[in-house]
Amino acid sequence: MMKKVFISPAKYIQGAGVLATIGEEVGKMGNKAFIMADKIVWGIAGELVEKSFKDAGVDYHYEEFTGEASKGEIERIANIGKDLNVDVVVGLGGGKTLDTAKAVNDALGTKIVVAPTTASTDAPTSSLSVIYSDEGVFEGYKFYNKNPDLVLVDSQIIVGAPAFLFASGMGDAMATLVEAKASQKRNATTMAGGKATLAGTAIAEKAEEILFEQGIAAYKAVEQHLVTPQVEAIIEANTLLSGLGFENGGVAAAHAVHNGFTALTGDIHHLTHGQKVAYGVLVQLVLESRSEEEILKYANFFKAIGLPTTLADIHLENASFEDLVKVGELATSEGETLQNFDPEVTATDVAYAIQAVDALTSK
Numbered sequence: 001m002m003k004k005v006f007i008s009p010a011k012y013i014q015g016a017g018v019l020a021t022i023g024e025e026v027g028k029m030g031n032k033a034f035i036m037a038d039k040i041v042w043g044i045a046g047e048l049v050e051k052s053f054k055d056a057g058v059d060y061h062y063e064e065f066t067g068e069a070s071k072g073e074i075e076r077i078a079n080i081g082k083d084l085n086v087d088v089v090v091g092l093g094g095g096k097t098l099d100t101a102k103a104v105n106d107a108l109g110t111k112i113v114v115a116p117t118t119a120s121t122d123a124p125t126s127s128l129s130v131i132y133s134d135e136g137v138f139e140g141y142k143f144y145n146k147n148p149d150l151v152l153v154d155s156q157i158i159v160g161a162p163a164f165l166f167a168s169g170m171g172d173a174m175a176t177l178v179e180a181k182a183s184q185k186r187n188a189t190t191m192a193g194g195k196a197t198l199a200g201t202a203i204a205e206k207a208e209e210i211l212f213e214q215g216i217a218a219y220k221a222v223e224q225h226l227v228t229p230q231v232e233a234i235i236e237a238n239t240l241l242s243g244l245g246f247e248n249g250g251v252a253a254a255h256a257v258h259n260g261f262t263a264l265t266g267d268i269h270h271l272t273h274g275q276k277v278a279y280g281v282l283v284q285l286v287l288e289s290r291s292e293e294e295i296l297k298y299a300n301f302f303k304a305i306g307l308p309t310t311l312a313d314i315h316l317e318n319a320s321f322e323d324l325v326k327v328g329e330l331a332t333s334e335g336e337t338l339q340n341f342d343p344e345v346t347a348t349d350v351a352y353a354i355q356a357v358d359a360l361t362s363k
Contacts, residue, residue: 121168128144203245
């Protein structure tokens with residue numbers, strides 16, 4: 001039986017200043033909140049969040065997240081949550097914090113509120129987490145029975161974060177339609193657990209359209225910490241459109257190449273998820289045999305917002321061909337999303353495509 005599946009968060013709220021309403025929103029779901037954030041994020045937003053909970057009369061406990069979405073960290077925080085008898089988990093911060101919060105919520109069986117403090121990935125809306133080892137090596141995806149109960153995105157906080165994180169979100173979001181199209185060509189099963197819906201595809205198309213139309217203007221505004229209509233549009237594209245688009249549309253080679261990069265050591269690990277995905281998008285376009293003109297359309301957009309397009313940009317200018325084959329081996333391994341693109345692509349094909357991107361963009 002061929003079934004189409006579409007999944008999404010129960011509620012999505014976006015706007016300047018909406019984090020001040022988090023206590024009130026959580027109060028509609030439960031009585032005791034378990035808030036997770038890293039030290040930096042809590043330093044920025046902790047006071048506002050605490051005031052919101054106190055004003056709403058909702059009990060809460062704050063637990064510091066130590067920085068890696070690993071099994072050990074998930075277990076540690078989940079055990080604390082069990083002892084506290086919480087009924088709503090709140091993840092506040094970047095992708096790894098939110099992924100950990102989702103995993104903790106799954107272990108506790110509570111409600112989950114996700115409040116991203118950057119628009120750097122499309123993780124907030126999804127019903128999955130990317131799990132890493134304690135050393136930061138990609139281990140796999142963890143899937144859940146539901147998407148977040150609420151995703152709360154405060155535009156004012158987003159524009160306070162460094163502009164390169166905003167650009168990273170556009171790199172991640174630009175993969176959405178490119179991967180969905182490739183995945184659907186092979187009639188692959190999406191991360192939602194079925195075939196792509198028309199809605200999922202339409203959302204992925206809208207994400208790319210908005211990125212090309214408003215991305216550069218939005219990036220320039222965020223460099224000045226301004227909330228403009230273009231910025232609001234890109235926050236939505238990076239978070240909601242890309243999140244629903246990738247989960248319901250299909251994932252293919254771009255993210256597999258990103259995951260492949262974790263096979264290497266060195267400075268590449270200083271790059272964000274979206275920066276590495278952006279390079280992965282270009283690699284997929286090469287593997288798809290797209291025209292030079294098409295590939296450069298994406299590459300020039302990435303260059304305009306400071307995303308990597310050359311081997312030097314991703315700190316691999318001195319990597320050996322054998323190193324790039326290692327990336328290819330992980331990217332083409334069993335269970336990786338490159339299988340949705342073409343299971344016959346080899347590790348060597350990926351290595352050549354990584355070099356071919358550099359040849360095109362280094363002119």
